[in-house]
Amino acid sequence: MNSLPTRARIAVTAVAALALAGVAVGYTALSAAPEADIASGVVSGPRLQVLSNGKLSTVSRTDPSGPREVTDQRCDRAYTAGGTTACLRPVGALKSGELAVLDSSLRELRTVPMTGFPNRARVSASGRMVAWTLFVDGHSYAANGFSTSTGILDTETGTLVQSLEDFASIVDGEQVRTVDRNYWGVTFADDNRFYATMSTGGHRYLMEGDFAARTVRALADNVECPSLSPDGKRIAYKAAVNGDPQQGWRLSTLDLATMKTTPLAETRSVDDQPTWLDDHTIAYGMQRGDGVNDVWVVPADATGAPSVLVQEANSPAPVIG
Structure with a gap:
């Protein structure tokens, strides 16, 4: 359960939706280049999906600074895998947000109403499983008393x-039933097994x-917004500096076989769920x-230096395939 009763959370969210809608819209507007500055064109070959000015777009993996193929689909957060x-979608002053599940042609397959502010999204490699995280109360992982809602949809x-808080949570072999549990940042291993932060x-x-068993069990401390590598061997994540999110986060990797952690060459505070472009990047x-976002890359082995992609x-x- 969240730290607020259900009715109280709904009331808080309704008020917040009106008060913070401008903030959410402003963030979307600042998250990418003005459309007039984007050269439009058809992108072929290996591609990378991004949000440009809040619109789903694709760029070439071999020429990421080249033309962008910009669609009319507006999102606050997006992810694609397996053709899904x-x-x-953004929260408006007079409308709540929603999850839109789209096929490879961006045809709408299903929508799910959302109560909260969009924050994270992931899709399993097959395209079958879709996960999301919303802020229900608060809007920062470094804040005290924030509340999130994280859910998973089996599209098949x-x-x-609606909430991973309905799953049995196991820490050190004991089930945890505390009311302060929050989940965020799902990443899929397959169409049943996944990782997340609690x-x-x-x-x-x-x-x-384990989606079928409705259970989650703790593996390690101080791991936030995990992202599983394509080969399934490592987790990329943000680690709170000195265990304190208010000091910022250090982008790191975790070897799942040895549980060894490796801080990466990016030493700035990264408040994002990282994405593996391949097993090395x-x-x-x-x-x-100025409030504008860029997509950066860094090697996954702690060598090199971060650079703008x-x-x-x-x-x-x-975008695979």
């Missing part, structure tokens, strides 16, 4: 889990989930001083 795109069966009692855990969004864009996802 998850688009968390239609099974909808916070409770001042700890933030990497949890391994990690992409993530970084906000500049796509200017004035965010929410990167490799």
Whole structure:
């Protein structure tokens, strides 16, 4: 359960939707280049999906600074895999947000109403499973008392889990039933197994989930917004500096076989769920001083240095096939 009763959370969210809608819209507008500055064209070959000015767009992996193919689909957060795109649509002053599930032609397959502010989205490699995270109360992982809602949709069966708080949470072999549990940042291993972050009692855990069994169990401490590598061997994540999110986060990787952590060459605070472009390269969004986001990349082995991949864009996802 969240720290607020259900009715109280709904009331808080309704008020917040009106008060913060301008903030959400402003963030979308600042998250990418003005459309007039984007050269439009058809992108071929290996591609990367990004949000440009809040619109689903694609760029060439070999020429990411070249022409962008910009669509009319507006999202606050998006991800694509296996021919399925998850688009968390913006909250408006007079409308709540929603999850839109789109096919490879961006045809709408299903929508799910959302109560909260879009924050994270992921799709399993097959395109079957879709996950999302919303802020229900608060809007920063560094804040005290924030509340999130994280759910998963099985697009094949239609099974909808509105909140991972309904799953049995196991830490050190014991089920945790505390009311302060929050989940965020799902990443899929397959169409049943997944990883996510759970916070409770001042700890933030990497949890391994079993969708069919409705269970999640703790694997490690201080792992936030996990992202599983394509080969399934490592987790990229943000680690709170000295275990304190108010000091910022260090982009790191976790070897699932040895549980060894490796801080990466990006030493700035990264408040994003990273994306693996391949087994060697990690992409993530970084906000500049003027409020505009860029997509950056850094090697996954702690060598090299971070560099800008796509200017004035965010929410990167490799397009396979």
